[in-house]
Amino acid sequence: MKNNNGYFGAWGGAFIPEVLYETFRELNQAFEEAKNDPAFRREYIELMGNYSCRPTPLTRADNLSDHFGGARIFIKREDLNHTGAHKANNVMGQGLLVKRMGKRRVIAETGAGQHGVATATMAARFGFDCTIYMGEEDVMRQRPNVFWMEKLGAEVVPVKSGSRTLKDAINEAFRDWVASMDDTHYVLGTVCGPHPFPEMVAWFQSIIGIEAKKQIVEQFGKLPKRIYACVGGGSNAMGIFQGFLDQASVELIGVEAGGHGLDSGRHAARLASDDGSPGVAQGYKTMFLQDDDGQMADTHSVAAGLDYVGVSPILTDLWEKKRIRFAAATDTEVMAALDLTMKKEGIIPALESAHAFVQAFRETGDMSPNEAIIINMSGRGDKDIFTIAHAFNDPSWKKFIRDKGREYESE
Numbered sequence: 001m002k003n004n005n006g007y008f009g010a011w012g013g014a015f016i017p018e019v020l021y022e023t024f025r026e027l028n029q030a031f032e033e034a035k036n037d038p039a040f041r042r043e044y045i046e047l048m049g050n051y052s053c054r055p056t057p058l059t060r061a062d063n064l065s066d067h068f069g070g071a072r073i074f075i076k077r078e079d080l081n082h083t084g085a086h087k088a089n090n091v092m093g094q095g096l097l098v099k100r101m102g103k104r105r106v107i108a109e110t111g112a113g114q115h116g117v118a119t120a121t122m123a124a125r126f127g128f129d130c131t132i133y134m135g136e137e138d139v140m141r142q143r144p145n146v147f148w149m150e151k152l153g154a155e156v157v158p159v160k161s162g163s164r165t166l167k168d169a170i171n172e173a174f175r176d177w178v179a180s181m182d183d184t185h186y187v188l189g190t191v192c193g194p195h196p197f198p199e200m201v202a203w204f205q206s207i208i209g210i211e212a213k214k215q216i217v218e219q220f221g222k223l224p225k226r227i228y229a230c231v232g233g234g235s236n237a238m239g240i241f242q243g244f245l246d247q248a249s250v251e252l253i254g255v256e257a258g259g260h261g262l263d264s265g266r267h268a269a270r271l272a273s274d275d276g277s278p279g280v281a282q283g284y285k286t287m288f289l290q291d292d293d294g295q296m297a298d299t300h301s302v303a304a305g306l307d308y309v310g311v312s313p314i315l316t317d318l319w320e321k322k323r324i325r326f327a328a329a330t331d332t333e334v335m336a337a338l339d340l341t342m343k344k345e346g347i348i349p350a351l352e353s354a355h356a357f358v359q360a361f362r363e364t365g366d367m368s369p370n371e372a373i374i375i376n377m378s379g380r381g382d383k384d385i386f387t388i389a390h391a392f393n394d395p396s397w398k399k400f401i402r403d404k405g406r407e408y409e410s411e
């Protein structure tokens with residue numbers, strides 16, 4: 001990854017209030033030193049092995065492969081991380097960095113609550129104080145996650161301003177940080193936000209791609225033809241893609257939330273649709289879903305983790321350079337892919353991850369059994385039980401899932 005002062009091509013940067021300059025300078029320096037210290041990487045690998053089941057397996061999905069009769073399908077199992085998703089890779093890494101900087105408190109914002117739970121877990125493990133900002137609306141929608149954050153020792157602050165959702169929580173967390181930066185670190189959850197966060201989070205998540213490259217060569221004897229990953233902010237995608245960015249023969253495909261369809265206006269496809277446009281918000285420059293006045297649009301996805309207006313500046317750069325291709329999967333397609341994966345492999349992907357499965361299923365039949373593809377399964381679907389139950393009880397969804405299943409059958 002070529003990083004020029006936090007810019008990836010024309011994207012990224014650090015658009016921050018002046019009061020935070022010194023904090024960001026300190027963070028940049030701490031990260032640069034840690035990155036160049038082999039002992040730090042070793043400590044990180046050791047921690048992830050001992051606390052979070054790494055290396056996660058690369059599972060051969062023979063039943064799905066036989067079903068489609070095309071490329072051999074492999075699934076990278078980020079669901080087997082502690083707390084059930086790739087988010088652990090990032091928060092534990094930042095935890096080690098906080099310890100190195102000598103700070104004692106962490107704060108974070110969370111929408112659906114997954115990043116909040118991961119951060120609260122890390123704080124408990126390292127003995128940090130922890131405050132999680134969450135829109136009041138989200139606090140009501142995500143009771144179980146709020147419960148666990150509190151039980152893990154974090155303070156959850158419901159944010160009552162604005163639309164009482166994620167973007168208001170982000171503002172509130174930044175307000176806290178300005179007042180507390182001497183002893184507090186802000187744990188950003190994905191490869192977005194001001195420099196150095198995109199690069200730093202990508203560096204921790206690269207553990208996925210480094211493992212996957214070694215595993216696929218061991219198990220299949222050569223590199224895969226294609227790699228699929230869902231894209232919210234972009235951290236699990238950047239994580240796996242980094243293992244293969246230099247291999248031009250490996251095609252990289254990012255899958256965004258198609259929501260109700262790209263024509264519906266109710267989606268979160270910043271790069272796969274024509275609705276995204278360049279902008280600067282939340283401290284960085286990227287393609288946003290926004291109106292003509294630069295007001296952030298209301299996005300929609302059945303998967304809370306993909307329901308976000310911005311996208312990693314690193315991915316936007318690689319998209320612009322045509323190194324990564326982008327696609328979208330709709331809410332209903334996601335349910336059909338989930339259904340098939342559960343029945344064929346006994347694996348329950350998170351709704352977010354299932355987006356990557358949809359695009360892989362669309363394309364794998366055209367490929368040869370001498371080729372392999374990897375689907376990055378960013379997390380497990382247990383958290384989505386009520387959403388999935390609701391979808392499978394809805395008659396129109398049921399029909400779609402049945403029809404889609406037949407379509408898959410005939411491919």
Ligand SMILES: *Cc1c(COP(=O)(O)O)cnc(C)c1O
Nearest residue numbers: 232233234235236305352378379
């Ligand atoms: C948070 C989350 C995502 C989206 O985040 P990225 O930064 O795009 O990876 C995807 N999948 C799962 C399971 C998540 O919890």
